[in-house]
Amino acid sequence: MSPNNQPEPNPSFARSMELFERARRVIPGGIYGHANPSLVGPGNSPYYATKASGCRYWDADGNEFIDYMCGYGPIVLGYQNREVEEAAEKQRHDGDCLNHPGPVMVDLAERLVSLVDFADWCVFGKNGSDMTTWALQVARQHTQRKKILMAEGAYHGIDPWCVPGHGGIIEEDRAHIHTFKWNDPQSLLDLAQIHADDIAAIITTPYHHPAFADSELPNNDFLAAIKDVRERHGCLWILDDIRAGFRLHLGGSHCYFGFTPDLACYSKAIANGYPLAACVGSENLKISSTKVFLTGSFWNGTVAMAAALKTIEILERDDGISRMEEMGTRLRNGLSQSAERHGLSITCSGPPAIPFLTFSNESNFFRSQHFSTECIKRGAFIHPHHNWFLSTAHTEADIDQTIAIADTAFESVKTRFED
Amino acid sequence: MSPNNQPEPNPSFARSMELFERARRVIPGGIYGHANPSLVGPGNSPYYATKASGCRYWDADGNEFIDYMCGYGPIVLGYQNREVEEAAEKQRHDGDCLNHPGPVMVDLAERLVSLVDFADWCVFGKNGSDMTTWALQVARQHTQRKKILMAEGAYHGIDPWCVPGHGGIIEEDRAHIHTFKWNDPQSLLDLAQIHADDIAAIITTPYHHPAFADSELPNNDFLAAIKDVRERHGCLWILDDIRAGFRLHLGGSHCYFGFTPDLACYSKAIANGYPLAACVGSENLKISSTKVFLTGSFWNGTVAMAAALKTIEILERDDGISRMEEMGTRLRNGLSQSAERHGLSITCSGPPAIPFLTFSNESNFFRSQHFSTECIKRGAFIHPHHNWFLSTAHTEADIDQTIAIADTAFESVKTRFED
Numbered sequence: 001m002s003p004n005n006q007p008e009p010n011p012s013f014a015r016s017m018e019l020f021e022r023a024r025r026v027i028p029g030g031i032y033g034h035a036n037p038s039l040v041g042p043g044n045s046p047y048y049a050t051k052a053s054g055c056r057y058w059d060a061d062g063n064e065f066i067d068y069m070c071g072y073g074p075i076v077l078g079y080q081n082r083e084v085e086e087a088a089e090k091q092r093h094d095g096d097c098l099n100h101p102g103p104v105m106v107d108l109a110e111r112l113v114s115l116v117d118f119a120d121w122c123v124f125g126k127n128g129s130d131m132t133t134w135a136l137q138v139a140r141q142h143t144q145r146k147k148i149l150m151a152e153g154a155y156h157g158i159d160p161w162c163v164p165g166h167g168g169i170i171e172e173d174r175a176h177i178h179t180f181k182w183n184d185p186q187s188l189l190d191l192a193q194i195h196a197d198d199i200a201a202i203i204t205t206p207y208h209h210p211a212f213a214d215s216e217l218p219n220n221d222f223l224a225a226i227k228d229v230r231e232r233h234g235c236l237w238i239l240d241d242i243r244a245g246f247r248l249h250l251g252g253s254h255c256y257f258g259f260t261p262d263l264a265c266y267s268k269a270i271a272n273g274y275p276l277a278a279c280v281g282s283e284n285l286k287i288s289s290t291k292v293f294l295t296g297s298f299w300n301g302t303v304a305m306a307a308a309l310k311t312i313e314i315l316e317r318d319d320g321i322s323r324m325e326e327m328g329t330r331l332r333n334g335l336s337q338s339a340e341r342h343g344l345s346i347t348c349s350g351p352p353a354i355p356f357l358t359f360s361n362e363s364n365f366f367r368s369q370h371f372s373t374e375c376i377k378r379g380a381f382i383h384p385h386h387n388w389f390l391s392t393a394h395t396e397a398d399i400d401q402t403i404a405i406a407d408t409a410f411e412s413v414k415t416r417f418e419d
Numbered sequence: 420m421s422p423n424n425q426p427e428p429n430p431s432f433a434r435s436m437e438l439f440e441r442a443r444r445v446i447p448g449g450i451y452g453h454a455n456p457s458l459v460g461p462g463n464s465p466y467y468a469t470k471a472s473g474c475r476y477w478d479a480d481g482n483e484f485i486d487y488m489c490g491y492g493p494i495v496l497g498y499q500n501r502e503v504e505e506a507a508e509k510q511r512h513d514g515d516c517l518n519h520p521g522p523v524m525v526d527l528a529e530r531l532v533s534l535v536d537f538a539d540w541c542v543f544g545k546n547g548s549d550m551t552t553w554a555l556q557v558a559r560q561h562t563q564r565k566k567i568l569m570a571e572g573a574y575h576g577i578d579p580w581c582v583p584g585h586g587g588i589i590e591e592d593r594a595h596i597h598t599f600k601w602n603d604p605q606s607l608l609d610l611a612q613i614h615a616d617d618i619a620a621i622i623t624t625p626y627h628h629p630a631f632a633d634s635e636l637p638n639n640d641f642l643a644a645i646k647d648v649r650e651r652h653g654c655l656w657i658l659d660d661i662r663a664g665f666r667l668h669l670g671g672s673h674c675y676f677g678f679t680p681d682l683a684c685y686s687k688a689i690a691n692g693y694p695l696a697a698c699v700g701s702e703n704l705k706i707s708s709t710k711v712f713l714t715g716s717f718w719n720g721t722v723a724m725a726a727a728l729k730t731i732e733i734l735e736r737d738d739g740i741s742r743m744e745e746m747g748t749r750l751r752n753g754l755s756q757s758a759e760r761h762g763l764s765i766t767c768s769g770p771p772a773i774p775f776l777t778f779s780n781e782s783n784f785f786r787s788q789h790f791s792t793e794c795i796k797r798g799a800f801i802h803p804h805h806n807w808f809l810s811t812a813h814t815e816a817d818i819d820q821t822i823a824i825a826d827t828a829f830e831s832v833k834t835r836f837e838d
Binding site for chain 2: 019022023025026027028029031032033034035037046047048049050051052053057059060067069070071072073074075079080085092094095096097098099100101102103105106109110113120121122123125126127128129130133134136137138139140141146158159160163164165167168169170172173175176242267268273274275286287288289290291292293294295296297298299300301381
């Protein structure tokens with residue numbers, strides 16, 4: 001299966017590098033944030049994209065990739081989904097950024113409230129952070145308490161209370177943010193005991209998906225501990241479903257794992273790439289939520305809302321969730337079998353639709369980096385340190401082609417590191 | 420000029436009210452934030468918009484309005500500007516939300532850096548708040564100090580350090596935010612003396628545009644005091660040009676008023692309604708800026724950046740800034756003359772392109788509310804409590820029609836309140 005008799009691929013990233021050189025002069029770091037190319041493979045990976053369709057995209061040098069990042073999550077139906085683009089275009093023709101909301105805002109709020117079992121109301125923003133930060137404020141307003149408990153290493157956005165890194169952060173920003181260890185019930189219970197009656201909320205992702213580490217699904221004891229703390233101390237449970245939402249369960253990832261939060265935040269895949277975020281909550285929080293001001297220049301934009309309605313409609317109609325689970329499972333099985341054949345020990349973590357792969361017992365990521373570089377140069381874009389994403393546009397043939405590419409990449413890892 | 424022999428217009432807002440009733444069930448408050456209809460005229464104004472073109476829009480009941488809010492700022496070339504929409508469509512056809520930035524990000528960063536005199540670099544976000552909050556962090560990182568000085572009543576966004584209102588806010592959020600009075604040099608100098616060597620930055624808008632009050636252009640002594648504090652205490656000056664940017668001067672509103680900040684934040688009008696924000700800064704801050712993490716799921720979106728490049732191109736080519744100044748001046752003169760004719764004392768404040776009108780010596784806003792309601796029912800959408808916006812799509816005929824509408828509205832104010 002390994003195409004060893006093929007010439008070694010050697011794609012050029014020259015045009016990406018030219019653009020990056022120009023960028024570094026006028027943009028700090030050239031490319032910042034999640035797309036920072038130094039996190040993937042400096043010099044050995046695409047830095048700029050120019051075109052995308054379905055589950056594939058093309059970089060500035062014309063290299064084609066089967067995509068496993070989906071724009072870092074938003075693209076759940078494949079790039080340029082025809083039906084979503086048509087719905088967006090229809091709305092755009094009438095107007096996007098207006099003085100008032102469009103009727104589509106009411107339609108979408110009703111749809112989300114009926115879709116998410118515990119939701120009685122909904123608000124919208126543009127960034128995931130808009131919603132996690134607002135949800136924190138709602139919890140503080142509702143409980144009239146300050147403390148927020150979150151899992152160590154969890155990513156909840158870029159606002160000062162949670163941004164990874166410490167540049168420009170002052171101690172007051174995190175004075176009442178306290179961390180417990182994911183899947184460690186005792187660490188949560190101990191933390192809760194310390195802060196007892198000053199806990200406004202526990203904020204969690206539906207499962208733990210830190211960068212540079214395996215994803216971890218929640219264990220039952222841990223979920224039970226969260227419920228226990230919520231009941232005992234009368235605090236709220238905020239679900240940050242920004243990364244996983246609309247990929248694991250159409251009604252929210254809490255349904256996939258079997259629990260019920262008080263507030264849930266969505267963004268990324270909600271509108272297949274159009275900028276939108278939402279927060280839903282239960283009826284008992286509705287009055288408190290009116291007391292926390294929220295607005296944004298583009299937040300009533302109708303086009304992203306029309307795109308969201310169509311994205312949800314298609315996911316439901318075509319059972320896109322099952323499709324991604326199926327293709328993700330096919331990918332995981334193929335990768336596991338291939339690695340095993342090469343005598344490599346890997347860990348496939350995360351739900352199948354949001355998979356991740358690490359080399360077991362590796363602390364320096366050299367194998368991960370080499371593996372992703374080898375996949376990328378053969379046309380499959382995967383990330384060495386950040387979980388991947390499936391879309392409904394990935395076909396069996398795409399997955400199988402990827403497994404074949406990975407097989408060669410595993411062989412290269414074996415040769416370089418273990419022979 | 421006053422069409423008193425015309426039948427009293429009596430537009431229906433029934434469809435808006437129906438939508439609002441549905442909205443209230445599933446959205447806290449029904450409509451939140453800047454579009455909150457209770458700020459304009461409950462029951463007497465449009466709540467939902469369905470279509471817009473040029474300087475006009477239509478509400479859910481089919482009522483047509485000459486628009487003086489421009490989506491609360493973003494629409495600077497008129498709704499549905501053909502050239503901007505074509506540029507956006509061309510980019511959208513290739514891809515919007517991708518794994519990497521597009522080449523357009525480099526083009527736009529180069530354009531902004533060449534456009535803004537003091538700018539050496541640029542980053543992008545989606546909301547104005549994304550940029551003001553990040554700029555604060557850059558200032559804190561660069562100076563390794565905590566204190567931020569801002570004008571009382573200034574609006575800098577919705578993050579906890581600056582959001583209007585106190586719902587969900589804890590004292591730590593604003594522990595190092597201190598306010599001075601706009602255009603009061605002594606209040607700034609006194610405040611600076613208290614915090615002396617712990618001041619990271621002064622943040623200001625280019626001119627003061629609080630809601631529920633006249634706009635105030637900066638006086639020379641006040642600008643001199645800011646410069647003095649910056650030099651004496653070695654802090655930065657952050658310009659929040661989100662509301663005024665791209666309407667007063669193409670190179671940034673600081674050029675209109677004749678000063679130079681260290682960092683400037685833009686959003687609203689930058690891409691004629693497409694969601695985008697930017698922060699530019701001087702070379703000496705470039706290294707510090709790389710130390711403050713920033714990212715967002717949709718922040719590398721190419722379509723808004725393509726729209727921004729085209730918006731700037733058109734504003735420059737057609738001298739849109741002069742056009743808005745001219746039409747704003749025509750509007751102000753017409754309103755002033757009409758009010759005077761009716762024996763009403765009004766205050767027209769703000770730069771002509773971002774005008775505002777209040778009734779002099781009025782503390783309860785009853786005249787403002789009645790005036791705006793009368794204008795709205797005759798087809799000119801103006802806001803009683805928030806500054807207005809001109810676009811390059813407003814023609815002499817639109818302005819003159821608006822002045823005629825205002826003339827009738829002034830007459831009604833006179834009759835109701837002063838006869």
